[in-house]
Amino acid sequence: MDKTKLSWVCFILAVLAWVPNLVFQVASPLFLSTFLLGLVGAILALMSKNYILMVLNIVMFCSFFIFMAVGYTWNSLT
Incomplete structure (x- = not known):
């Protein structure tokens, strides 16, 4: 498997996680x-x-912090 396919697999598994x-x-x-x-x-x-x-994989790397920021912002607005 080449590097691009492995990178796609990592991205999809990160989304599924x-x-x-x-x-x-x-x-x-x-x-x-x-x-x-x-x-x-x-x-x-x-x-x-x-x-x-x-960039997509870096977004998935930072996804915990993105979801946390969105959650805290949502809670502060409601």
Whole structure:
């Protein structure tokens, strides 16, 4: 498997890691894998020179902090 496909796999797995928490409202620590998957995916995308995929994986790496900021902002407004 080449680096681009592995980077896509990392991105998709990182997105799927959020499913139990966001869709099913189950407190699962599985989302912590997004840190590792996002970083590995970004490095693989950089090595294959696919910059859009690199940005997507970096967003997944930071997704915990993004969701936290959105949640705190939402709670402060309501």
